[in-house]
Amino acid sequence: MAVTAVPEAPAERRTRRADRPPKGSRQGRNQLWVWLFLTPTVVLYGVYTVYPIIASYWYSFVEWNGFDADKTWVGLANYKAVLADPLFWNSFKITVLFMVAVVPLKVLLTLLLALVLNSPKLPLRTLFRTAFFLPVVTTTAIVGVVMQFVFDPASGPVNVVLRELGLVADGINFLGDPKTALWTVVGVYIWKWFGVTLIYWLAALQTVPDEVYEAAAIDGAGPWKLLHHITLPLLKPFAVIITLLTLESTLKVFDLMLTMTNGGPFYATEVVEIYIYRWAFAATVPQLGFASAAAVVFGLFVGLVGLLQLAGIRAVRKTRSDR
Amino acid sequence: MISRRGFLGASAGAALGALTASACSTAPSGGQAAGAKTLRCWDHFQPRADLHKKLFADFQKSSGVAVEYTVYNPNQQGQALQLAFGSKQLPDVFTTAGVQLPHARLRKEGWLAPIEIEKEALSAMPADVFLNGFTHFEDKLYSLPLVNFRQYSTLTWYNVELATKAGLDPERDLATWDGFRQAARKIEAAGGDGISGWIAPLQFAPRLGEHVTELSMAAGGVGAVDPRTGEYGHARDPFVHAIEFLVSLKKDGLLFPASTSLDARTSRARWSTGVAGLFFDGPWNIGVVNDQFKSFLDKVGVAPIPTSEAGREAILYASPKAGDYCVAATSQHQDQAAELVKLFTSEEVMLAETEQMDGMPVNLDLVDKAKVHPTYKTAAGIFRRQVRLRPAAEVRNPGASDVVAEMKQIEPNLGGIVQGVLSGQLKDVRKALKEYDAKLTAERDRAVKAVAAKGVEVTADDWAFANWTPGQDYGRDKYKTS
Numbered sequence: 001m002a003v004t005a006v007p008e009a010p011a012e013r014r015t016r017r018a019d020r021p022p023k024g025s026r027q028g029r030n031q032l033w034v035w036l037f038l039t040p041t042v043v044l045y046g047v048y049t050v051y052p053i054i055a056s057y058w059y060s061f062v063e064w065n066g067f068d069a070d071k072t073w074v075g076l077a078n079y080k081a082v083l084a085d086p087l088f089w090n091s092f093k094i095t096v097l098f099m100v101a102v103v104p105l106k107v108l109l110t111l112l113l114a115l116v117l118n119s120p121k122l123p124l125r126t127l128f129r130t131a132f133f134l135p136v137v138t139t140t141a142i143v144g145v146v147m148q149f150v151f152d153p154a155s156g157p158v159n160v161v162l163r164e165l166g167l168v169a170d171g172i173n174f175l176g177d178p179k180t181a182l183w184t185v186v187g188v189y190i191w192k193w194f195g196v197t198l199i200y201w202l203a204a205l206q207t208v209p210d211e212v213y214e215a216a217a218i219d220g221a222g223p224w225k226l227l228h229h230i231t232l233p234l235l236k237p238f239a240v241i242i243t244l245l246t247l248e249s250t251l252k253v254f255d256l257m258l259t260m261t262n263g264g265p266f267y268a269t270e271v272v273e274i275y276i277y278r279w280a281f282a283a284t285v286p287q288l289g290f291a292s293a294a295a296v297v298f299g300l301f302v303g304l305v306g307l308l309q310l311a312g313i314r315a316v317r318k319t320r321s322d323r
Numbered sequence: 324m325i326s327r328r329g330f331l332g333a334s335a336g337a338a339l340g341a342l343t344a345s346a347c348s349t350a351p352s353g354g355q356a357a358g359a360k361t362l363r364c365w366d367h368f369q370p371r372a373d374l375h376k377k378l379f380a381d382f383q384k385s386s387g388v389a390v391e392y393t394v395y396n397p398n399q400q401g402q403a404l405q406l407a408f409g410s411k412q413l414p415d416v417f418t419t420a421g422v423q424l425p426h427a428r429l430r431k432e433g434w435l436a437p438i439e440i441e442k443e444a445l446s447a448m449p450a451d452v453f454l455n456g457f458t459h460f461e462d463k464l465y466s467l468p469l470v471n472f473r474q475y476s477t478l479t480w481y482n483v484e485l486a487t488k489a490g491l492d493p494e495r496d497l498a499t500w501d502g503f504r505q506a507a508r509k510i511e512a513a514g515g516d517g518i519s520g521w522i523a524p525l526q527f528a529p530r531l532g533e534h535v536t537e538l539s540m541a542a543g544g545v546g547a548v549d550p551r552t553g554e555y556g557h558a559r560d561p562f563v564h565a566i567e568f569l570v571s572l573k574k575d576g577l578l579f580p581a582s583t584s585l586d587a588r589t590s591r592a593r594w595s596t597g598v599a600g601l602f603f604d605g606p607w608n609i610g611v612v613n614d615q616f617k618s619f620l621d622k623v624g625v626a627p628i629p630t631s632e633a634g635r636e637a638i639l640y641a642s643p644k645a646g647d648y649c650v651a652a653t654s655q656h657q658d659q660a661a662e663l664v665k666l667f668t669s670e671e672v673m674l675a676e677t678e679q680m681d682g683m684p685v686n687l688d689l690v691d692k693a694k695v696h697p698t699y700k701t702a703a704g705i706f707r708r709q710v711r712l713r714p715a716a717e718v719r720n721p722g723a724s725d726v727v728a729e730m731k732q733i734e735p736n737l738g739g740i741v742q743g744v745l746s747g748q749l750k751d752v753r754k755a756l757k758e759y760d761a762k763l764t765a766e767r768d769r770a771v772k773a774v775a776a777k778g779v780e781v782t783a784d785d786w787a788f789a790n791w792t793p794g795q796d797y798g799r800d801k802y803k804t805s
Contacts, residue, residue, distance in 0.1 A: 065728075066405045067424050068432045087734055153580035154517065154598065176525075176583025178748055262526055265583055266735070266743035281402045283732045284423035284529075290731075 053299075059292035066286045078293035088294055090267055091275035092301075094182065098271060099250040101186045106197055107243050109190070111235075114201030115227070129202070133195030140192065144259025147188050151175050178268035181261050185269060189256055197246055204238035205231070237316040244309040251302055272298045361389045362660055363414035365404070366648070367397040367421075368469075370610035371679040378666055388659050396588070397421050408434065413651040415660040419466075425717060426645045427724030430460055436652040437463040439661045440668065447670040452685045454799065456718040458646040466646025467664050470682035473710040475639050476530065476605035477537040478702055479503065479626040482510075485600040486624065489513040497626040499633050500538075500568045503601065507577040510600030520577035522599035523569075525745060527586040528738030534603050535741050538565035540639045542631035545793065547737070550640070550714050553786030555763045557737060558756040564631060566744055566752050573745055583746070595619040603628075606702040610680030613696060625698040627705045638794050640713035714788040714797040719805060722774060722781035729770035733762045 060078055062071040082088050113132065117125050135143065150156050153171035162168045174184040208231060216230055254273035257263065263270035263278065270278075272294065280291035368375065372394045379390035393414075395403060401421020407413045413434065422429070429435050445453075445464075452468045453459055479497050486493055489509035496506045507520025524530050536547055544561030548554070556562070572578055579599045582590065587604070588611075594602040595616035602608075612619055630637045648667065650660040666672055670689075677684040677693040683706060684690065690703040716723035735743060740759060743749035771783055788805050791797055 065424070067408060067422060067429065067434070070432075148584050152584070154519075155581075171580050173580055173583060176581070176746070178746055261584075264526060264742060265746040266739065266748045268746075268748065281405070284736075285728070285730070285732055286405060287731060 056292045056295050056299075059289050060296045062289045064288045066280075066288050071289070074289065078289045079297070081290060082293045082297060087267060087270070088272075088275060088297075091270045091272045092298075094269060095251065095271045095273075095298075098182065098186060098189075098253060099247060101183070102189055102250045103243060103247050105186075106190045106194065106246055107239070110194060110197040111201050111239075113194075114198055114205060115231070117198070118202060118205045129198070132198055135192045136195040138192070140255040141259050143188070143192055144256050147260055148175065151184060175261050176265055178265050181265060181269050185253075185257055185260050188260065189250070189253060192256065193249065196249075197242060200238070200242045200245065201235075204235055204242070207238075208234050237319050240312040240316055241309075244305075244312045248302070248305055248309060251305065360387060361391055362416060362654075362656060362663055363391045363393075364416040364663065365393045365395060365400065365414045366418040367395050367400050368418075368679075368681055369394055370607060370614050370681040371676060374675055374679055378672065379663075382663060382666060386659070386662065388656075388663075390663065395420070411653060413653050415651055415654040415656055416648055416663055417651065418647045419645070419649060424728050425724040426466055426649070427456065427460065427717060427721055428728035429649075430465055433652050434649070435465050436650045436654065436657050436660075437465055438467060438648075438650050438664055439658065440464060440467075440665050444665055444668050447668060447673065447686075449686050451798065452644075454643050454718060456715070456721055456724070457643045460721075464646075465649065467648045467667060468644060468646040468685050469667060469676065470644065470647060471685050471687060471706075472641045472644040472712060473687060473706045474606055474683040474702075475533075475537050475628065475641065475706070475710060477534045477541075477603045477628045478605065478608070478705065479629060480594075480602045480604050480608050480698075481506075481624045481626065482594070482597060482600050482622050483624045484622045485510045485514050485518065485597070489600070493624055493626050497601075497629055500629050500631055502633075503629045504568075504572060504575065504577070507572060507601055508575065511577060514600065517598060519579035519599040521572050521601045522579035522585070522590050522594045523582045523603065524585050524587045524590040525582045525742060526584055528736065528742055530587050530738070531741045532736060532738035535562060535565045535569070535737060537628055537639055538568065541565075541628045541635075541637035543635065546640050546713065548786055550786075550788045550791040550797070553716075553783060553788075555760040557760050557763075558753055561631075562756060563753050566741055568631075569741065570744055570752075592616070597622070606683055606699060606706075607681045609696045609698045609702075613680060620696065623696070623698055625701050625705075627709060637709050639710050641710050642713055643715050643718065711794065712796040712798065714791055714801065714805070716785040718799075719788075719802055720781055720785045722779040723785050725774045725777075725779055726767065726770045726781055729773050730766050733759060733766060735759070 059071075061073060061075060063074045063078070064071040116122065117129055117132075119125070122128070151158055151174040153159055153173040153176065156171070158174070159168070159171035162172065172180065174180050212230055212234075213226060216226055221229065252273070253271055254277065257269055257271055257274055258277070261269040263274040276291045276295050276298065279287045279294065364375075364379070366375070372392075375394075376392060379392055383389045391414075397420040399421070400418070401423070404413070404417065404419065404422055419426070419429065424432075426435065448468070452471070453464070455462065458464060458466050458468055479493075481491075481493055481497065486506070489506070489512070491497070491506050491509060493506075496502045503521075511518060511520045523534075539559075539561035540546060542561040542564050544559065544565075545551075545556065547557060549556045579590075579593065581593070585593065590602065591604060591608060591611060592615075593599070595612055597619075609620075609623060609625070612623055628637050628639070648664045650657055650664065654660050667676070673684055673686060674689050674693055677689045678695055680695050680699045683703060687703050687707060690700055693699075717727070735755075737756075737759065740749060740752070740755045743755070744752050749755050767783060771781055774781055788797070788801075790801060790805050
């Protein structure tokens, strides 16, 4: 049996190793550094994320208006009141409706545009990508306020154009009519956050190897066949993740909805976040316990969506490892 | 030479140190501003802000105490105070705009300190603005009133230019609901494209509720609670008719289309651009126009709230008012804070305040002496003639304050119901108001029980005043025989 001799380390290296402190002590010091660098994150995350979550659970079991010094323990009474409130379920329904309306539209439209913007033949494609991403970096509250002017039924540009074209005689009250208010916000939300989903798709499209397209093209595949048999199947795992990310992001619409409609007219656009805010801060006598109970119930719903996301990610990993 | 590890470690340590130091230095203790020579003051009197800044600058010169002054939008001040109280950062002096809890409750919960001002200093103020249960508790002053109870927020403000163009005689044509509707129609016709008859803050539900309550009293109603029985009366004819009046304005296409997205401030701003002829608002409207839309000042006219029918003199009942400026119980400089509040008790300052044309001054006679826009003087005359003081359960029995504080908000409230009816989502207004009354009654009964269980003697009968006479002020002497 052949024995391979292990070459001896050069003399210099041997000396350095001998100078190092024992392994246990080195690991201890490394651990110390790790924790030292983690400390700011742990502290800030604890103070601004973990503590408010725990506190909201505690508040949900007390009755407190935020003005009194004392809080009264009421057990599950706040939860019972929240679940019995038709306006909570109304806001829940609107939240889900908003999600169901936004997700398919946004995911499909951004995919279509990403396919166009991914084409190397398209001139100025970087400019277009930037243009579509621009609303993402604009402050949402400002977008909301500006959109109030844009959709103003008296002098807003949208209504001016509609009137000039002879499509309507009087201005449409986009944000003041319960039949149009939610859909107007849906449209603005999709426009505002279009760029994020677009970037996801563009990133996903970069993962499709050029050789596969080249091979298919040599075999005579046209653009439609390339899309149908190569691009779309390879994007499937990404579609799951992108859909779930979009789905989760639609649950965070508070700032846009508050500035555009304030939840009105008459609760027609009141999503759960505004419902919680209304009871916690905008009520004549705030009910922080009640609002916290609504927040916990909503949080559990968001948690469910998160679980769905987790399952989606696992499914994607499995698909990739099977390939 | 410093190693990479050493550098990173030092940086992390410095960052942590800075973080800790900044966390320590930004946390005021016990409602204190930076430095003992500074008082913090929050109020919501936008039209008076410049005057207050000048008064506070003079105060600093004479006392050496600086005042950090913040003027809030009333909608946001309640939230700011709520957070300030929770984090023990209440300002030394503040108004309680946006906080709907009675002062009695705030005092109990440790918000308010007695304001130590000698009685002589208060002699320039009318005695009837001070009332135990509102400005005073146990005969100690807890809040200094700056604004009179004798005012309302549904004066009819009109654009003189548009009214003239439409050939209106405002005194005659804006006196009744029918007249108001006709006038709005004529303004639209004469004004041409883009001009509406009426503009309203439909997004601001509490103000809508005030408008409807006041219009209901201009239709012979007695307000949300009938003082004779203590029962809620939103479902009675005057309220229903008042809402129907507003709906008719919308149905006739007289409402400025963007009103659904406007609150009080934005609708006032739009009205002052000349897009609508008529606008309901309080006396402060002219002060804000003077402050922010000066070019519109000469086009402003005012008339009383319209009544449901010709020949009816509107009588509106206003509750006693708690004072405006309070001193925080957590303030470490309550003496100096009281000195600051005392500034507002002199006739000279009250006159200067009146000239800012905000809410009506506690002494209405000052309006005659003050250099103010003619509409402000007209408004003062209207209020003298039309507004009466209504009885308050809190004066008769301080325990009623606990009940008010215990009561939870009912949703949709009156303003919300009006929004729902105007947007067409609520079809049966009387049914909605009946449900609202039933929920309010049940909630008050629950609150009475909850408060009584804590040993406070209070019943729903405390809201009933058998000796109340419609059309008359319910003065302090009346409580003795109630």
